[in-house]
Amino acid sequence: DADVTQTPRNRITKTGKRIMLECSQTKGHDRMYWYRQDPGLGLRLIYYSFDVKDINKGEISDGYSVSRQAQAKFSLSLESAIPNQTALYFCATSEAAAVKQYFGPGTRLTVL
Amino acid sequence: EDQVTQSPEALRLQEGESSSLNCSYTVSGLRGLFWYRQDPGKGPEFLFTLYSAGEEKEKERLKATLTKKESFLHITAPKPEDSATYLCAVNQAGTALIFGKGTTLSVSS
Numbered sequence: 001d002a003d004v005t006q007t008p009r010n011r012i013t014k015t016g017k018r019i020m021l022e023c024s025q026t027k028g029h030d031r032m033y034w035y036r037q038d039p040g041l042g043l044r045l046i047y048y049s050f051d052v053k054d055i056n057k058g059e060i061s062d063g064y065s066v067s068r069q070a071q072a073k074f075s076l077s078l079e080s081a082i083p084n085q086t087a088l089y090f091c092a093t094s095e096a097a098a099v100k101q102y103f104g105p106g107t108r109l110t111v112l
Numbered sequence: 113e114d115q116v117t118q119s120p121e122a123l124r125l126q127e128g129e130s131s132s133l134n135c136s137y138t139v140s141g142l143r144g145l146f147w148y149r150q151d152p153g154k155g156p157e158f159l160f161t162l163y164s165a166g167e168e169k170e171k172e173r174l175k176a177t178l179t180k181k182e183s184f185l186h187i188t189a190p191k192p193e194d195s196a197t198y199l200c201a202v203n204q205a206g207t208a209l210i211f212g213k214g215t216t217l218s219v220s221s
Contacts, residue, residue, distance in 0.1 A: 004155075033208055033209075035211075040213065041213065042199070042211045042212060042213040042214060043156070043199070043201075043209075043211040045208045045209070048207070048208050056207070058208060088153075090155055090156070092155075097203070098143040098144045098163075099144070099161070100146060100161055101146075101158075101209060102158070103148075103155035103156045103157075104155050105154060105155050106153070106154065106155050108153075
């Protein structure tokens with residue numbers, strides 16, 4: 001079984017809809033991250049969490065919110081989706097600072 | 113402003129034709145430089161971490177090196193299965209990673 005899982009893997013939605021992307025991990029890591037990837041722009045950090053009570057904004061947090069329900073679960077919400085949020089979204093985890101991050105398989109989100 | 117720049121954006125090689133990918137960075141307080149491989153539609157897969165200038169890491173046909181301003185990913189005698197996008201990232205003061213835009217490598221037989 002994969003260490004970092006993301007659901008759904010693909011989602012098509014309409015402008016204005018609320019969307020939640022979920023991430024679960026079995027690695028026992030405290031640190032979790034959400035990135036988005038756009039062609040030509042690379043991976044950009046949306047939010048990160050160092051533990052259940054610690055949530056931090058990343059480079060591009062506007063229009064997004066997160067919830068850390070447990071050590072193993074970190075959800076990303078789009079309160080009112082817009083077309084320029086169409087992208088590939090990745091969740092990642094790490095054991096500590098300055099060490100490698102483990103990425104999930106990604107969620108492809110299309111906002112019409 | 114912290115930045116990571118990868119070059120070239122795309123690289124086409126013949127099987128067996130060795131080459132290098134470049135990652136230059138400007139970041140205060142580097143706490144690790146990371147190389148990842150990403151196949152289309154999949155999540156990045158970790159390759160190497162380098163922490164100090166002069167450090168080198170090897171894995172099969174790949175070798176990563178680090179100086180104070182840049183890192184190279186050397187690919188020796190590549191095979192078609194090495195085709196992928198290679199991402200470089202730096203750790204920003206122990207918080208999260210700053211990624212470059214990647215180099216897309218295509219190896220033809």
